[in-house]
Amino acid sequence: MSHHIVAVKNLRHVYPDGTEALRDVSFRIHHGESVAIIGANGAGKSTLLLHLNGYLAPTSGEIQIGDFPLNKGTLPQIRRTVGMVFQDPDDQLFMPTVYDDVAFGPLNLGLSGGDLDRCVIEALERVGARHLVEKAPYHLSGGEKRRVAVATVLSMSPDILVLDEPTNGLDPYSRRQLIALLKEFRHTRIFTSHDLDMVLDLCERTIVLKDGEVRADGPTLEIFQDRELLEECRLEKPLSLQGCPVCGTRR
Amino acid sequence: MASIDAALLDFQRLDRLAAGTSALHRLDPRAKVLVVLVFLVSVISFGRYQVSALVPFFVFPAALIGLADLPAGYLARKVALLCPFALVVGVFNPLLDTDIQLYLGPVAISGGWLSFASILVRTLLTVSAALILLATTGFPAICRALEQLGMPKVFAVQLLFLYRYLFVLAEEGGRAARARELRSFGTKGQGVSSYSSLIATLLLKTWLRAERIHMAMLARGFTGAFQIRQNYRFGRAELLYLCGWSALFILLRLTNPAELLGSLVTGLFS
Structure with missing residues (x-):
């Protein structure tokens, strides 16, 4: 695949209970872009992400990942292309040891023996978790769990990385580490987060969702300067763009 | 809820023990699972009044604890935790079954007391064997072994x-x-x-x-x-381990070394 694009056109999703989570969402993310999807609770971020690897099917609208439109036939290929890191690493790490967990995807792709070992170790080294290889997931700290969760996806060498609230619940040091790690990646990256400082660090482009619609889509800095827009969407400027509480009150 | 948290931590210790590297830890889990199965069947298949014949079976947990360098005190506490269940199961036996089965010198022992003791000894044996299996193999490996054995x-x-x-x-x-x-x-x-x-x-x-x-x-x-992924092989060491223990258990099941020893000693003195 030459272009790792993600194109969403007039996406609408209604849950079985009648809740209209997405009304009309359209955007196009290009190869190598790093994009944040932000919005208030219930704006439709998680629903949108679940569409990107075909876990939820659109009520109407189209999704295209790379060269393929998303449908039943292309699902296996698309799931390989889109690596999804879930919000709660306890959901992502379900195997008895870290090795088994990182090997789960590659095994399903048909790797075995030395190739498998190499692939697992490489993915763990990438996230600085080589030493955890034989540990059980429930013996890991929050930061370690998160890094291993990223490794479980990296081992499948995806072209597109999707991360749901990656810095949620991490201590400042682990958060920094994770951000530095994510910065190194050259994949097409899509994040959702309430950690707007992370968004500022990692994403050149931001899409703001409001009530299931795209309210704004543009360069991150521009969006974070628009106070009215942020307030309307129940957001606020990242702390690093706000004035210093000691030496000034610029807001 | 502190007790639940503490129990969990304690449980995780069992898990960490399984990450050991002794020769016993390195054996194919299938061999270990099979040996424990033979052990359980041998212990359980004894008659209800048997106590003395069960005692030699303690050689199995004792040997494994030594070989794998497991903390005996910790395992004993875990076994003790399960003993109340056995007590509940057997506690009415002495009241219900009062036929005299055996004289220890002048003391008459009823069948109820014998079966009660037998239940206790069996619990100690089976629970310790299961815990040792867990502490030398780890739960996931046991599951895999069971699957390879046809589960x-x-x-x-x-x-x-x-x-x-x-x-x-x-x-x-x-x-x-x-x-x-x-x-x-x-x-x-x-x-x-x-x-x-x-x-x-x-x-x-x-x-x-x-x-x-x-x-x-x-x-x-x-x-x-x-x-x-497979990373164990059922080799000569495993075969030896399996056959050795199984032979011993079957021997202990069919003969009663404690009684033999007893009659030998009394024979010498008479």
Whole structure:
């Protein structure tokens, strides 16, 4: 695949209970872009992400990942292309040891023996978790769990990385580490987060969702300067763009 | 809820023991599982009044604890934890079965007391064997071994998930119980009814989590079958281990060395 694009056109999703989570969402993310999807609770971020690897099917609208439109036939290929890191690493790490967990995807792709070992170790080294290889997931700290969760996806060498609230619940040091790690990646990256400082660090482009619609889509800095827009969407400027509480009150 | 947390931590220690590197740890789990099975069958198949014939079987847990360098005191505490169950099972035997079976010098021992002692000894033997198996092999490896020995894959997967999420579920349950406790201000709160809704919530949470896990599995190309890596080989050491112990157990089952020794000693003196 030459272009790792993600194109969403007039996406609408209604849950079985009648809740209209997405009304009309359209955007196009290009190869190598790093994009944040932000919005208030219930704006439709998680629903949108679940569409990107075909876990939820659109009520109407189209999704295209790379060269393929998303449908039943292309699902296996698309799931390989889109690596999804879930919000709660306890959901992502379900195997008895870290090795088994990182090997789960590659095994399903048909790797075995030395190739498998190499692939697992490489993915763990990438996230600085080589030493955890034989540990059980429930013996890991929050930061370690998160890094291993990223490794479980990296081992499948995806072209597109999707991360749901990656810095949620991490201590400042682990958060920094994770951000530095994510910065190194050259994949097409899509994040959702309430950690707007992370968004500022990692994403050149931001899409703001409001009530299931795209309210704004543009360069991150521009969006974070628009106070009215942020307030309307129940957001606020990242702390690093706000004035210093000691030496000034610029807001 | 501190007790649940403590119990969990204690349980995780068993798990860490399984990461040891002794010769016993390195054996193919299948050999270890099979030996324990033969051991269990031998111990359980004794008659209800047998006590002396069971005693030599303690050589198995004792030898394994020595070989694998396991903390005996810790394992003994774990075994002791399960003993009350055996006591409950056997406690009425002395009252119900008062036929005299045996004279220890001038003391007459009834069948009830004998069967009670037999139940206790068997519990000690079987529980310690199971715990040692867990501490030298680890739960996931046991599941894999059982699967390779012919247990349906579905059960193996179920057991693995049960083990993996036991910790998560216990933590979630602990948190919910703590929240309830803190808001009932030292009284009984809403009583039993609040527990029923608490358990219902826990069930629903488990359900949702299962869905999310399934999602995570699908996202990584799961197609319904667990691919499992193999890194054990059933070699000569395993064969020796299996045959050696099995032969000993069968020998101990068919003869009664304690009685033989006894009659030998009394024969010498008479």
